[in-house]
Amino acid sequence: MDSAKVIAEIEAQVNAAMDEASRAIAFHESWRPMAYDEELHKRMGNSFAAGTFVVIRQALRREMLLALLRVWDDQQKSLSLRRTFEALRIPAVLDALIEKRTKDRTGSKAFDKILAEHIAGSCTDYIKKAGDLFDKYWKKGEASHVMQHLHVLRNTMLAHNQLAPQRVKGKDARDDEIEAFYRDTRTIVECLLHAVHATALDMNDTQGVYETYARFFWESVRGESTPGHPSYRAPFDSTGVEQ
Structure with missing residues (x-):
């Protein structure tokens, strides 16, 4: 196995997952x-x-x-969390990743050893945390019905229009x-960004940015029956008289 090639593939997978998660x-x-x-509903x-x-x-x-499900796709030529975790759970690949993360850090052998131990522990912890969450939704995981429901929803309504829609077995x-x-x-x-790219990204910050954009946008939105709309039309009562 060419560990360098596998790690390069993992890095590309994690970058793609970040893009799709940010889009979601x-x-x-x-x-x-x-x-x-x-x-907002009242104004509409x-x-x-x-x-x-x-x-x-x-x-x-x-x-x-659709963006969320693209993170979880499992096609040969697409983003695949399954392949990513299968690779990261191979000891030789994990060792090669840790070695890459610790290479040429300080030049001090004593400090580099301490740093390598810290990075090894951190990498392992982040991969385990992410892997446990992946297992939760995959195949026979405790929340696998959520994934099953969303895949059926995508295949019958979001990405395709089937004449005979599938039904989810069990609860939706x-x-x-x-x-x-x-x-x-x-x-x-x-967690994957931490482990693979040594990048600390808090997606709560990303959420906060888009929450702010949305708040400023939706604050100005109203229907034409609400005062302030450029084409305001006063609503009518039950007798047809303008209020």
């Missing part, structure tokens, strides 16, 4: 106010503008789920389970 965050945090902001009201509001909400949710994934899956996927990517 952008879509999810832009969508969240549309799902949960009651004041029963308006013609609400029709496009619903279209945008559905599109953002769709793109978020609820919104709270999808939210947990979203956050666990972020944690997996963060």
